[in-house]
Amino acid sequence: MSLLDKIAAAVTPMASQEQRAEARRDALQLAQGNDWLGQIIDHHRQIEQAFERALNADGAEERRTAAAGLAEILMAHANAEEAVIYPALVEGSSKAHTTMAYEEQAAAKINMAILENLDPMSREWRDKLEHIQGAVLQHVYQEESSWFPDVVRNVPADKQRLLTSRYEQEFGRYNGGPGNTPAQLPEIA
Numbered sequence: 001m002s003l004l005d006k007i008a009a010a011v012t013p014m015a016s017q018e019q020r021a022e023a024r025r026d027a028l029q030l031a032q033g034n035d036w037l038g039q040i041i042d043h044h045r046q047i048e049q050a051f052e053r054a055l056n057a058d059g060a061e062e063r064r065t066a067a068a069g070l071a072e073i074l075m076a077h078a079n080a081e082e083a084v085i086y087p088a089l090v091e092g093s094s095k096a097h098t099t100m101a102y103e104e105q106a107a108a109k110i111n112m113a114i115l116e117n118l119d120p121m122s123r124e125w126r127d128k129l130e131h132i133q134g135a136v137l138q139h140v141y142q143e144e145s146s147w148f149p150d151v152v153r154n155v156p157a158d159k160q161r162l163l164t165s166r167y168e169q170e171f172g173r174y175n176g177g178p179g180n181t182p183a184q185l186p187e188i189a
């Protein structure tokens with residue numbers, strides 16, 4: 001953990017595994033099947049699994065492939081949230097939460113770009129991946145425990161129906177939509 005991470009953790013303590021599981025259970029109860037929140041929770045699960053696959057991959061090629069798979073689902077999810085769901089946080093939760101949501105995802109995108117240029121067999125690669133995983137899990141906890149339940153409670157139902165169709169459309173645009181090609185990572189000498 002970097003010094004900055006330690007300071008951040010002291011200000012906002014990291015959620016425990018139990019707290020994250022409880023937030024997930026409560027968020028699932030608020031979700032109505034495959035609505036925007038249901039889709040998002042499903043994508044959060046896929047992201048968590050993609051981190052585990054990357055951290056448990058053996059060999060440079062397998063790690064590169066697993067990191068590319070993680071980048072694909074993480075970016076599609078983040079872009080769709082930023083385009084459709086975070087604007088609704090302004091009305092449903094607060095401007096401060098909206099700003100924090102965008103900033104945390106920007107940091108994750110920067111770190112994923114750094115990861116791409118690291119040797120997958122190096123200690124730095126693993127440290128960077130674990131750092132991103134910790135930050136993303138905490139971000140997911142903030143979304144599921146507070147920010148998104150606020151939107152469910154405070155945004156009118158007709159607007160939420162629009163969020164569902166628009167989130168699905170945006171996510172599809174980046175993940176397997178027409179013209180989408182699998183992520184390619186540059187060869188590292």
Ligand SMILES: [Fe+2]
Pocket residue numbers: 040044077081140143
């Ligand atoms: Fe999310």
